[in-house]
Amino acid sequence: MSETTTTKELYGLYVRRFGDCPRTPYQAEYYRKWLDLLKASASNEEAEEKSKENGLYTGGAAAVAKDRIISHRQAAETLGWTDVVELCDDIIRKIEADPYYVFTHSGLWADLQAAKNGWLRTIDGFQRLFVDFMEYDDTRSEPERALKAIAEDLKMLSKPSADFAALAALPQFRAIIDCSDAYYKEFADTIGQAAATGRLDSITWSTASSKDEIAELWDNRGALKDVCSQWLGQPVKPCCVRLSPDSPNGKYEFKEIG
Amino acid sequence: MDPTIRMMIQGYIDGLDSMKTGDAALKQEAEDFKKELNAFAETQNDAMTFFPNFQNSGLMGKYMDLTTRITMAAQAGADEPAEKPQQKHKTTPAEWLEPFRTAYDYIKALPIRERGLAVYRKLFAIGERHSDITEFLIEVERENLLWKLCSEDTLGILDIVLTGMDPLYRAITYPILQNIEAWKASVCEADAYYLQDLLSADIAKNSPRLSQREHYVACLGAHLMVYRGPNGKEGIMEMIASGRTSEPDFRSKATNMVIGRQQARRTMERIRKALGLGFDDIMADEYLRYKLIPTSNVCGLSRAYVQSNPNILDILADTYHNEIVPDISLTDAIRREAGLSLGRWRMPESADHEKAAAVAREKYRDLPYFTYEDQLQGGSIHVGTGDGFDISLPK
Structure with missing residues (x-):
């Protein structure tokens, strides 16, 4: 297979991957143009020389950046985050006007994140x-x-x-x-x-209605001694480590630790 | 600029600087390339996506082209102008892979990144099978390996992180599981950014939502504990049994029983209204019922907890059904203990925490999270690709 043929095959693969992904129209276009250029050239060298003349040679980085903006824009559109969509459109317009905008305005990513953060x-x-x-x-x-x-x-x-x-x-x-x-x-x-x-209601928790039962409990403390002693005589069960299962449908396992 | 990216591009810049040429035009081209590379690197947030982007941006090709021409010019004579060689040197897969070997050597000290390292090894193996760069790149592209350098590395770490978590604790597993799905679905960086934007909104909405019902249940548990615990009913029973009854202390504990009972009734009514859950529904939920009692994580990212004996839940259920719901007096509430033998319980102390942690570590020692815990918590692992992609690992 000739060098040009394999190069075209490689760029064809790039076109397919980026073309199949809705998030990468600019990279798909970038590689499609390269493929067209290769098809129209006798050799890779000729295609490379032509790419320097038509701007394609330096267009890859801008394509990567624009696709990144596109991906944020599409997500914002899905989420209904209208101001983020507008900001993305504005950034893309600026990159279209100046392919180096993305390199000279690195703060744009922070601006975009700030808009999403809102x-x-x-x-x-x-x-x-x-x-x-x-x-x-x-x-x-x-x-x-x-x-x-x-x-x-x-x-x-x-x-x-x-x-x-x-x-x-x-x-x-x-x-x-x-x-x-x-x-x-x-x-x-x-x-x-x-x-x-600036106001909220409140509940006043009161024992007023339970005064009698508190007094009754105090008065009955002698009669309750046996019950309480029996309770106190029961063994204190040891603390445990609760071990989680390996799946969300599993059960916890317990091990006593003394 | 990300420090790892800075280190990576410095390798390219040093490489260019070490190549001497007397050709003014080539020198200028090298300087222009360095500026362009620096500007490009400023736009990159993560070392793992740097290589695929470097390749896709065309800069890697330009670098290879430039270094080849400088080398050829040097071979032709340093003082002669560098004309484009008739027979251009074609980059070999081995030369192309050189920066990847540098990155591989850097991260291979972290076995936690084995899944990402495996992709590097696959890349190197393909490199060895080919002498032609284009044929090599075709095979790399067919398997989308440059993107997998990033996605597989991240997926490997996320899978490991998951093993350190309680699978029933959905509020913390949810973000990790959703991230895994997003990374599996992504085919390139832009795709990952799209999915991660959707995901960050989804996690912001749903992860706290998954823990909202825990708040109600924890409030109910706190009120039941006030009623039943050492500052309430059990405190009174202990005072009566031991005969050491101070009236103010006794009345204070009885007041706690009254207030705890009122508040538990109200909270249960609110839970019923808010969630449509009854007390038995809570008790039937394998995860939710333990929110009724105090527990502390002792292992990993909530993989195991120290707590009182589970008999405390039987005690609280009995208390709720027989003393909170029905209108019985405080005296009758104590009197009914005569027919019960649910045992006593105690709160965990610091020694219990240590013992529980030791048992849990032994139990889970073979799980990947615990094998790599030092690497995960040492700050050397960056999960995601920056710019909102980050997953902060709970300490």
Whole structure:
């Protein structure tokens, strides 16, 4: 097989792999152009010389960079992260105008990550608010502490809105909370109220209604001595190490450690 | 710039610098190439994807071409202008693989990366079968080996990490399992970036979601412990049995029983409303029921835990069904102990932690995570390809 034939076979493989992958249109195009050039040339050397004239010789790095942007853009589009899509489009336009843009503006990756982080941070903040709510709701005894945590977590919300109520009404945010619709409504109402008014209700836990039974227990302590002694006489079972199984369907194994 | 990438490109730059030429045009070309290489390296986040990208960018070909021409010019005479040789030296697979051998030598000190190292060895074996660079590259491309240098290396590490985790603890295994699927599905770096972007959003949404119900159950367990434990019912029984009853202490513990009972009832009602789960559903869940009691990880990434004897769960279930749900007095709650023989329990102490850790390490010593634990935690392993790809390994 001649050298040109094998080179064409190699570039044909590149075209196929990058062409098959929806994330790599620019690399697919880059190698397709190379393949065309090879087909139109008598030798590899001739193709290489022509590539220096038409810019293909230096086009590979820009193709890699643009495909990376394309991959982020496609993901952002799937996720509905509109500002990230716009940013990607803007970067691609700049690379189209200047193939070296990606080399001279290395901060663009950080800008892109920052745009994505806005969405991820909002998801994180929303999840944290639910944990704040669960912790508060468990006893409703420390509203001040809960309000402080809620205020911090509300600051994390930004995409697609900084408004908690607006986010809570979106199906994609409903989907990330593991609870019934009725409990979700309580969560949304309670955090919404805290965000709007800076106030939360509280429960005062009292033993007032149990005064008599506490007094009764104190009075009966003598009569309960045998029961309590019998309980105290039972052996203290040793602590254990709980060993996890090898599969999610397995059972824990216990070993007593004294 | 990533320090490993810096080291890699320095190898190429040193290689160029060591090649002397009197040809001003070639010198300038070498300087331009170094600038281009540096700029390209600035755009790369991870050493493992550097080679495939270096190849795909065309820079590796340019490097080979440039070094060949400098060598040919030197052979022709340092002072003569370097004309393109009539018979151009063609890079051999061995020459092409030289930087890969350098990378291989660097990472082979980390056996945890065996899966990635195996791809390097495969690459070298193909190199030995071919004298023609194009035929060699065709075989490399047919197996997509340049991408597999990265993906297989990462998959190998993720598989190992997984063996250090409790498979029932889905909140921590979920990100690793999803990453494994994404890396298996990817065919090139851009594809991996796409899948990882989707994955980072998916993990942000679902990993905390998987642990939300644990919060409720842990709250219920805490209230049951306040009711039942040494500061509640069991504390009172111990005082009565020993005859050392201080009234304020006694009343404080009785108050804990009352408050613990009220709060356990409310929390159970909230669990029922939020999750539709009853107490028996919690007890029937192999993972969730242990969230009722205090436990501590003693091995790997939550592979084993130290805890009280499991009889504590029988005690808490009996307490819930017979003392929390029905409206019985504190006195009757103690009186009913007469018919029970569930035994006593105690909280683990620091010596128990050490013993539990030793038992667990013995049990799991052959699992890959524990074989390579030092490498995983020594900071020498980077999982992912940077820029949001990272998976931080819990300490």
